[in-house]
Amino acid sequence: MSKKIGNVWVFIEQDGGKIADVSLELVCKGRELADTLGTKVEALLLGHNVKGLCPTLHSLGVDNVFLAEDPRLNQYSPIPYTKVIIEQIKKHKPNIILFGATVAGRSLAPRVASKQLAGLTADCTELRIDSFEDKASGQTLPNKLMQIRPAFGGNIIATIVNSWDDPQMVTVREGVMKMSEAKPGRKGDVTAIKVELDEADCLLQIIERFKEEKSVNLKGAQIIVSGGYGMGSKDGFALVKKFAEAIGAQVAASRAAVDAGWIDHDHQVGQTGVTVRPRLYIACGISGSVQHRAGMAESAKIIAINHDPAAPIFSIAHYGIVGRVEDVLPKFVKAYKGHG
Amino acid sequence: MGLTILVFAKQVPDTKNVTGKAMKDDGTVNRAALPAIFNPEDLNALEMALELRGRFGGKVIVATMGPPTAANILRHALYMGADETILITDRKFAGADTLATSYTLSCAAKKVGTFDVILCGRQAIDGDTAQVGPQLAEKLDIPQLTYVEEIRDVKGGKLRAKCQIDGGFEVVETPLPALLTVIDANTPRPAGAKRLMQYKKAVTRSELLAKSGGADYEDANRLAEEEKRLKKSNLWIHEWSAADIGADPNRIGLPGSPTKVKNIQSVVLAGGTYKDIPPTEDGIKGLVHDLVAEHILS
Structure with missing residues (x-):
C-alpha cells in the first residue's frame, strides 16, 4: 500500500x-x-x-x-x-x-x-x-x-x-x-x-539596495575565539577581540553577547547563528546552552574558560580552565608569544 | 483621517533559565512555570506604531492571542499609548503552531475590519521562528516587509521602509495595507506614569466578572452598567473567542496545527571528561605547549 x-x-x-x-x-x-x-x-x-x-x-x-x-x-x-x-x-x-x-x-x-x-x-x-x-x-x-x-x-x-x-x-x-x-x-x-x-x-518596489560580502567568515575559520555573556560588558568583550587578534583567530560570540549589543549578529555561533567546525574553539565566559553547543560541538578541540565549574560548556570541552577569563587570557597570550 | 495601525503582540515566557520541568508530557510548554513578559520585538513594533501615529495621525490597536493572563501585556500597551486593545482567547486555541496561530490572527484582523498597516515583532523569543508575520500576511493576501528597521514615509497609499537583508539593507516601497515585521532598532518608550494610573483599571469581560464574584444573574444589569461605564472611559479590553472571530474549529489550536512534537529529549550532559587546566601561568603554558605540539595552534 x-x-x-x-x-x-x-x-x-x-x-x-x-x-x-x-x-x-x-x-x-x-x-x-x-x-x-x-x-x-x-x-x-x-x-x-x-x-x-x-x-x-x-x-x-x-x-x-x-x-x-x-x-x-x-x-x-x-x-x-x-x-x-x-x-x-x-x-x-x-x-x-x-x-x-x-x-x-x-x-x-x-x-x-x-x-x-x-x-x-x-x-x-x-x-x-x-x-x-x-x-x-x-x-x-x-x-x-x-x-x-x-x-x-x-x-x-x-x-x-x-x-x-x-x-x-x-x-x-x-x-x-x-x-x-x-x-x-x-x-x-x-x-x-x-x-x-x-x-x-509585483507590488513591492525596491528603491535602494546595499549589500556587501560578509566581513567575517566563521565557517571557514580554523581557530575561533568566542565570547559570551560572562564577559560582562562591551569593554569586557573587547578582551576577547584582543585575544583573538593576538593568537590569529576569528572572533565569535554567543547569542547573549550579540543580544547585549557587544558584537553584531554575523559573529553569532549557535542554532540561530552560524555553525562552525574549526580546529580550535576557545569559549570565553560562555555557559554553553544547547543552542550554542549546536553551533560548535563538532569543533576538533574545544577549550572552555569559565569561572563557574558547573557551566555546561565544560561537558563538551577537551580542555577546561576554571577561572576568571580576564586573568586567563593574558597568561595565554604570554605563553603563546613566549613559544614563538 | 490618519492611519489605522494594528499591532500583533505575544506574551512569552521569559526563556532564560528554562529547564525540562517547563515542558508538559505532550511536548507543549508549561507557561505557568515561567515568568511571562511582553515579547521584546513586539515592543519595538508597538513603539514603531506609536511613532507612526505621531507622524501621520490615526489610531493604534494592539491585539494578542493567548491565555487570559495575556491581558497584562495589553494593559502595558495602554500604558505606552495604545488606543484600543483586543485579547483573543479561547481554550480551543491551545496547542496552536504557527499556521494555526496565523489563521486565528487573520480572523481577528478581518473582524477589526479595515486597517492600513499591521506591525509585529520579527519573532518571539519562545520559538524564534519568525513565521507568524509572513503567514499572517499571506492569509490576509497583503504584502509583507520583514526585518524592518525604520519607516521612511507614508504617502499616497504607499509606505516606504528600510529593511535589513543578509549583508546589507533594502529600501522597499509597498502599497497599503501591508504587514511589517520589526527588528530591535528603536527604543520602546516606558509606560507613561499618568497612563499607568489611568489604565491599570482596564479589564476584559472575564476579569470584570471575576472581580464581581462571578456572573450572578441578579448582577447582570449591574455588570452591563459597569461594562458601559468602562467602555466610555476607554478602560475596556475587548475579549474575543474563537466563535467571536468566526474561526473554523478545524483550523485553530491542535486540530489546525500540522506540526506535531514527536518527542522531547532532555540533553543529559556527561561531565568531567575534559582535561582540567589550572588557571596558573604554568598550567596555561603547558596547555599552549600541547596545542602547538599537536599543530592545533601554530
Missing part, C-alpha cells in the same frame, strides 16, 4: 548570480535524504539570467533544476516567488522542501507554507527519515522527515513531524549541514518554468 513518495526539493537562494552557501549545503543534505527515500533531488532556481548556475547544482547531486527566469524575479520578493513556487508544488507534489534560514528564506518559507497549508519547522539542526506514530489518527506513517531542533531555552531537543499531507517544510541555518564533494561533470536535467505573473503580484 505504499504510495509513491514525492521528490526532495531545495530552494536555491541566489543574489546577482551567486548561490548562497546554505543552499549548496542543503542540496548535499537533500541528496542524502533522497537516497534514503529512493527519490530524486530537485532544485528551485528563481532569478534572472541564472541558468549558468545549473551545472554547480548538478555537480552536488541535483537531478533536476526547476528554472524560473524572469526580470521580475531578479531580486527576492515574497509575492512573485511564492506564486511561482506554489504552482510547482501543486503540479509536482514534492515530499520535502528545504529552505535556508536566511532573511529571504525566513520570509518566503512561511508565506509558501501558509498558502499551501503545510507545516513548517524553523532552524532545524538535524534532519533524518524515520517512521512516525500519529496518536491523533492512530496510524503509523513510514518515511517521515524528523525535524530536529533545540527548543525553548533550555537543554531540550524536540523532534517535530508534519502530520498533514506533504510537503514537509523546514528551514536550516548556514553551516549546519555539511558540504559533500562536488562531482564536476555530473549530469542532470533542467526544466524551464513558464513564469506567469500579473502586475498585482
Whole structure:
C-alpha cells in the first residue's frame, strides 16, 4: 500500500548570480535524504539570467533544476516567488522542501507554507527519515522527515513531524549541514518554468539596495575565539577581540553577547547563528546552552574558560580552565608569544 | 483621517533559565512555570506604531492571542499609548503552531475590519521562528516587509521602509495595507506614569466578572452598567473567542496545527571528561605547549 513518495526539493537562494552557501549545503543534505527515500533531488532556481548556475547544482547531486527566469524575479520578493513556487508544488507534489534560514528564506518559507497549508519547522539542526506514530489518527506513517531542533531555552531537543499531507517544510541555518564533494561533470536535467505573473503580484518596489560580502567568515575559520555573556560588558568583550587578534583567530560570540549589543549578529555561533567546525574553539565566559553547543560541538578541540565549574560548556570541552577569563587570557597570550 | 495601525503582540515566557520541568508530557510548554513578559520585538513594533501615529495621525490597536493572563501585556500597551486593545482567547486555541496561530490572527484582523498597516515583532523569543508575520500576511493576501528597521514615509497609499537583508539593507516601497515585521532598532518608550494610573483599571469581560464574584444573574444589569461605564472611559479590553472571530474549529489550536512534537529529549550532559587546566601561568603554558605540539595552534 505504499504510495509513491514525492521528490526532495531545495530552494536555491541566489543574489546577482551567486548561490548562497546554505543552499549548496542543503542540496548535499537533500541528496542524502533522497537516497534514503529512493527519490530524486530537485532544485528551485528563481532569478534572472541564472541558468549558468545549473551545472554547480548538478555537480552536488541535483537531478533536476526547476528554472524560473524572469526580470521580475531578479531580486527576492515574497509575492512573485511564492506564486511561482506554489504552482510547482501543486503540479509536482514534492515530499520535502528545504529552505535556508536566511532573511529571504525566513520570509518566503512561511508565506509558501501558509498558502499551501503545510507545516513548517524553523532552524532545524538535524534532519533524518524515520517512521512516525500519529496518536491523533492512530496510524503509523513510514518515511517521515524528523525535524530536529533545540527548543525553548533550555537543554531540550524536540523532534517535530508534519502530520498533514506533504510537503514537509523546514528551514536550516548556514553551516549546519555539511558540504559533500562536488562531482564536476555530473549530469542532470533542467526544466524551464513558464513564469506567469500579473502586475498585482509585483507590488513591492525596491528603491535602494546595499549589500556587501560578509566581513567575517566563521565557517571557514580554523581557530575561533568566542565570547559570551560572562564577559560582562562591551569593554569586557573587547578582551576577547584582543585575544583573538593576538593568537590569529576569528572572533565569535554567543547569542547573549550579540543580544547585549557587544558584537553584531554575523559573529553569532549557535542554532540561530552560524555553525562552525574549526580546529580550535576557545569559549570565553560562555555557559554553553544547547543552542550554542549546536553551533560548535563538532569543533576538533574545544577549550572552555569559565569561572563557574558547573557551566555546561565544560561537558563538551577537551580542555577546561576554571577561572576568571580576564586573568586567563593574558597568561595565554604570554605563553603563546613566549613559544614563538 | 490618519492611519489605522494594528499591532500583533505575544506574551512569552521569559526563556532564560528554562529547564525540562517547563515542558508538559505532550511536548507543549508549561507557561505557568515561567515568568511571562511582553515579547521584546513586539515592543519595538508597538513603539514603531506609536511613532507612526505621531507622524501621520490615526489610531493604534494592539491585539494578542493567548491565555487570559495575556491581558497584562495589553494593559502595558495602554500604558505606552495604545488606543484600543483586543485579547483573543479561547481554550480551543491551545496547542496552536504557527499556521494555526496565523489563521486565528487573520480572523481577528478581518473582524477589526479595515486597517492600513499591521506591525509585529520579527519573532518571539519562545520559538524564534519568525513565521507568524509572513503567514499572517499571506492569509490576509497583503504584502509583507520583514526585518524592518525604520519607516521612511507614508504617502499616497504607499509606505516606504528600510529593511535589513543578509549583508546589507533594502529600501522597499509597498502599497497599503501591508504587514511589517520589526527588528530591535528603536527604543520602546516606558509606560507613561499618568497612563499607568489611568489604565491599570482596564479589564476584559472575564476579569470584570471575576472581580464581581462571578456572573450572578441578579448582577447582570449591574455588570452591563459597569461594562458601559468602562467602555466610555476607554478602560475596556475587548475579549474575543474563537466563535467571536468566526474561526473554523478545524483550523485553530491542535486540530489546525500540522506540526506535531514527536518527542522531547532532555540533553543529559556527561561531565568531567575534559582535561582540567589550572588557571596558573604554568598550567596555561603547558596547555599552549600541547596545542602547538599537536599543530592545533601554530
